[in-house]
Amino acid sequence: MTFPKDLVAASATPIILAVLQGRDTYGYAIIRKVQQISDHRIDWKEGMLYPVLHRLEAAGLVESYWVVAENGRRRKYYHITAAGRSEYRALIDQWSVVYRALCSLSEESP
Amino acid sequence: MFELESQISTWKRHIQAAGSIGYSDSEELESHLRDSIDELSEQGVSEEEAFLLAVRRLGDTAVIHEEFAKLTTEDLWRSLFVPADSPLTARRNRIELLIVLGLAVCAGLLSKIPAVLGFGDLEQYSLLYLKNAALFAFTPIAVYFLYKRALPLRSSIPVLSIFPFMAILINLYPSYEPHHTAILTAVHLPIVLLSVLLYFYGGPSPLIRRGHQGAGTPAGWRSTNTRLNFVRFAGESFIYVILIGLGGLVLIFLTAGTFELIGLDAFPFITAWIAPFGFFGLFIMAAYLVGQKQSLIESIAPVLARIFTPLFLLVLLSLLTAFALTPNQAYENRSMLIWFDVILAIVLGLALYSMSAREIDDSFPPAADQSPDPLGPSRRRADAPRLWDLLTCALILSAVLVDIIALSGIIMRLSAYGFTPNRAAALGENILLLINLILLSLGYLRYILKGQPFRDILVMQMRILPIYPIWALIVIMLFPPFFAFR
Structure with missing residues (x-):
């Protein structure tokens, strides 16, 4: 499924923050996780994830550190900060308001 | 295969x-x-x-x-980076270059205003030119950014009017022998004007409200990143000014020499026209080039910081040794104190510059000293302190010591010989420097020993940066009347 660009851009932040809620992880794993839970319907251009992550980092919502995996590969892990968590809660509130509004509107006029 | x-x-x-x-x-x-x-x-x-x-x-x-x-759209230089392949951007770039060249000529013309008003003689009115030099050099840069960043005119014009205001103020103040306050004005005006340029570099700063928290995040010239970029911009412009200026000097001497060979004295023409237009136009050209030739300077900047940080550490350590060997010299010799101050200012500039250049050089930490961690794969903070930060920290700590010596020297001279404009200005600057250096070293120690993020130091440093222009403004506006314009 292809989404309009604006929707992808707007939804990327809450989705990434949601993935990071669970545990620290790295870019590639975030992409795979999102594909997996959405049955490949959310299919980002993978390279676009990193500018978004860096933007979140610059805004203080996530932090990053490098990790060397067992196979010697160096990966940059991201960790959600306290500010990131409260931003996440705020975003979820906003999205659920929109979602509920859409639901009740579509029930009114099917 | x-x-x-x-x-x-x-x-x-x-x-x-x-x-x-x-x-x-x-x-x-x-x-x-x-x-x-x-x-x-x-x-x-x-x-x-x-x-x-x-x-x-x-x-x-x-x-x-x-x-x-x-x-990093807020840093103009990176946004310039999008390749100019479309005809539209190419045209924009051509127009921009024309505007920059025009502004460079304007800078030269500005420097001719005193001559039009009857103060043409460089020798006789050298102080007047010294006092106004920063205005000639920096005003066109402000106009350039006004165009480049398409700043809103309504909020920018009042800021722009600081330039004529300062021009009128410093030139209305009289100056009597031995002209100390006038020289102080000449030295401090660039600091004030540079801070005004920050506004034009970063743009106006409305406080953006984050809906859910109500907490404001500064944008525009108030934001830490903008200030950091501005520091880098200023440092890199400085490098360009030096490089092009040296080249220009060689060229001028070559030309003058050639004219001399054919029996013409080119120096009057050079000092009257080429030197002022070249010199004052240099600054706007440097500001433009920093934006255009981003990658070039990005590879030089960290190298320069790395070359000079250990060298200045050596300089400071030798100063401290010299002081330990002959403590009286430092107190009694006036020029020694001035050198202390110059070196301290350079050290702070260097520290600022290497801090701002640090992110560019955000390279991967060496894999060798990874220690296994119970959490799973061995991990290490992305911004763990490196040898580099230890050196910078040592530099700052020794600067604190040098500053304490300088400060005690000034206080001693003050109590022995009383207040003069120079001593009062030096006292103020040394106190500000000392506070800043102590805060910096505390920040570095917290970062190295307690593992607090490096960003904390940057935020702190950028926040206290305005104390310098404020003090410079005090020196420019209040010192002359206070010291009877001497």
């Missing part, structure tokens, strides 16, 4: 080439690419196909570049 490693390194060079993707970013993308290739290979895809697929999945390189460049 498909060579995966060489293909990956070619790909990496390719994505690094445009400059908006830094070293650390490309490392991260490479790691992603390799993960992707591994997974595809496990599914039985050949190495070559896996590479091609993985690259495709990453998406259009040009778009990624643009996204990375957007990350």
Whole structure:
């Protein structure tokens, strides 16, 4: 499924923050996780994830550190900060308001 | 035969080439690419196909570049980075160059205003030119940014009017022998005007409200990142000014020498026209070039910081040794104190500059000293202190010591010989420097010993930066009347 660009851009932040809620992880794993839970319907251009992550980092919502995996590969892990968590809660509130509004509107006029 | 490693390194060079993707970013993308290739290979895809697929999945390189460049749209130099391939951007760039050249000529013309008003003699009115030099050099830069950043005129014109206001103020103040306050004005005006340029560099700063918290995040000239970029911009412009200025000097002497050979004295023409236009136009050209030739200076800047940090550490240590050997010299010799101050100012500038250049050089920490961690794969903070930070910290700590010596010297001279404009200005500056250096060293110690983020130091330093222009403004506006314009 292809989404309009604006929707992808707007939804990327809450989705990434949601993935990071669970545990620290790295870019590639975030992409795979999102594909997996959405049955490949959310299919980002993978390279676009990193500018978004860096933007979140610059805004203080996530932090990053490098990790060397067992196979010697160096990966940059991201960790959600306290500010990131409260931003996440705020975003979820906003999205659920929109979602509920859409639901009740579509029930009114099917 | 498909060579995966060489293909990956070619790909990496390719994505690094445009400059908006830094070293650390490309490392991260490479790691992603390799993960992707591994997974595809496990599914039985050949190495070559896996590479091609993985690259495709990453998406259009040009778009990624643009996204990375957007990350730092507030730094003008990176946004210049988007290649000028479309005819529209090419045209914009041509217009911009024309405007910059025009402004450079304007800077030269500004410097001719005193001559029009009857103060043409450089020798006789040298102080007047010294006092106004910063105005000639910096006003065109403000206008350039006004155009370049398309700043809102309504909020920018009042800020722009600081330039004529300062011009009128400093020239209305009289100056009597021995002209100390006038010289102080000449030295302090660049600091004030530079801080005004920050506004034009960063743009106005409305407080953006974050809906849910009600907490404001500063944008525009107030934001830490903008200030950091501005510091870097100022440092790099300075390097350009020195480089081009030296080249220009050589050229001038060559020309003058040639004219002398054919029996013409070119020096009057050079001092009247070429030198002022060249010198004052230099600053706006440097400001423009910093934006245009971003990648060039980005590779020089960290190198320069690395060369000079240990050298200045040596200078400070030798100063301290000299002081320990002959303590009286430092107190009694007036010029020694001045040198202390100059060196301290340079050290602070260097520390600021290497702090601002640090992110560019955000390279991967060496894999050698990874220690196994119970949390799983061995981990290490991305901004763990390196040898480099230890050196900078040592530099700052020794600067604190040197500053304490300088400060005690000034206080001693003050109590022995009373207040003069120079001593009062030096006292103020040394106190500000000392406070700043102590805060910096505390920040560094917290960062190195307690592992607090490096960013805390940057935020602190950028927040206290305005104390310098404020003090400079006091020196310019209040010192002359206070010291009877002497």
